[in-house]
Amino acid sequence: MKTPGIRPSRDVGTLLEALPYIREFHGRTIVVKYGGAAMTDPALREEFARDVVLLKYVGLNVIVVHGGGPDITKYMRRLDMEVEFVDGLRVSDADTVEIAKMVLIGKVNKDIVLRINRYGQAAVGLSGDDGNLFRAAKQLATGGQDIGFVGRIEKVDVDVLNHIAQDYIPVVASIAADADGASYNVNADEAATAVARAMGAYKVMFLTDVEGWMRDPADPTSVISEAHADEVEAALPSISGGMRPKLQACIDAIHGGVTFAHIVDGRVPHSLLLELFTDAGIGTKIRAAR
Numbered sequence: 001m002k003t004p005g006i007r008p009s010r011d012v013g014t015l016l017e018a019l020p021y022i023r024e025f026h027g028r029t030i031v032v033k034y035g036g037a038a039m040t041d042p043a044l045r046e047e048f049a050r051d052v053v054l055l056k057y058v059g060l061n062v063i064v065v066h067g068g069g070p071d072i073t074k075y076m077r078r079l080d081m082e083v084e085f086v087d088g089l090r091v092s093d094a095d096t097v098e099i100a101k102m103v104l105i106g107k108v109n110k111d112i113v114l115r116i117n118r119y120g121q122a123a124v125g126l127s128g129d130d131g132n133l134f135r136a137a138k139q140l141a142t143g144g145q146d147i148g149f150v151g152r153i154e155k156v157d158v159d160v161l162n163h164i165a166q167d168y169i170p171v172v173a174s175i176a177a178d179a180d181g182a183s184y185n186v187n188a189d190e191a192a193t194a195v196a197r198a199m200g201a202y203k204v205m206f207l208t209d210v211e212g213w214m215r216d217p218a219d220p221t222s223v224i225s226e227a228h229a230d231e232v233e234a235a236l237p238s239i240s241g242g243m244r245p246k247l248q249a250c251i252d253a254i255h256g257g258v259t260f261a262h263i264v265d266g267r268v269p270h271s272l273l274l275e276l277f278t279d280a281g282i283g284t285k286i287r288a289a290r
């Protein structure tokens, strides 16, 4: 018999499907690398902020690490600066690092913090300098090429994150300084992996602008929904474009003790929730070797 005024089954079914996942993830650390369409499309930006707040409310320790490469490029072009990438890393002289700091810390980070705040759970923005979160060292491109002030994260001091995460959602910009105080531009995928490893995260999730890791990059129906790290490692030499450093970041996270690494399509509304709380998921989930 139907009870008048009560909408049957479908919505309740979704909630019931989510329940075991909410239980599994409660109290665990989830690092989300935020970037791509989810950061540039106005509607997706709002939905991302709301989803992050929901994750915090249901008891996950969520930490956001963000990129903003397209914004850095936009401001460099406005200043007639040359934009060049080697191995997916931006060649960064001292002026470029200054722009990267202004854009990532001053603009992008604060935009994200403000939006999350508006959905009812306060966020705190950080860069690698705050609370000595990161220490960086200069990184060379393959073949030893000098690409300027591009940094590799050598050390993550989790104290500041643990303090802030007790009450707030930490939002981290991928800028870091070395022991002498020189600033470096750090690839945000690498920064997310470094944070996930140091925090002993349960998951690191990379939002990107494709469906996931695909068997055939031209065929969106060929998404590999689950893979072991050894399979990814074996496939890596044949993978091209931006997916290669992303899969490398997943492998590095798994080797550093993170239980799962996910690649998720940030163009899909609520992709984080769909990947985390539904049986089918929507992207690629990578776990440790068999």
Ligand SMILES: Nc1ncnc2c1ncn2[C@@H]1O[C@H](COP(=O)(O)OP(=O)(O)O)[C@@H](O)[C@H]1O
Residues within 6 Å of the ligand: 035, 036, 207, 208, 209, 210, 212, 213, 214, 215, 216, 217, 239, 240, 241, 242, 243, 244, 246
């Ligand atoms: N097997 C593959 N599966 C998915 N994407 C691939 C694959 N091989 C190459 N790619 C490329 O990698 C890109 C994703 O990386 P990228 O654009 O650098 O991500 P982001 O900007 O989110 O860091 C895709 O747009 C696609 O062109």
Ligand SMILES: CC(=O)N[C@@H](CCC(=O)OP(=O)(O)O)C(=O)O
Residues within 6 Å of the ligand: 034, 035, 036, 066, 067, 068, 069, 070, 072, 088, 089, 090, 100, 150, 151, 174, 185, 186, 187, 188, 189
């Ligand atoms: C060294 C290096 O390349 N740093 C990146 C940092 C931002 C980033 O990684 O942003 P996305 O995630 O949006 O690509 C850059 O300057 O573009």
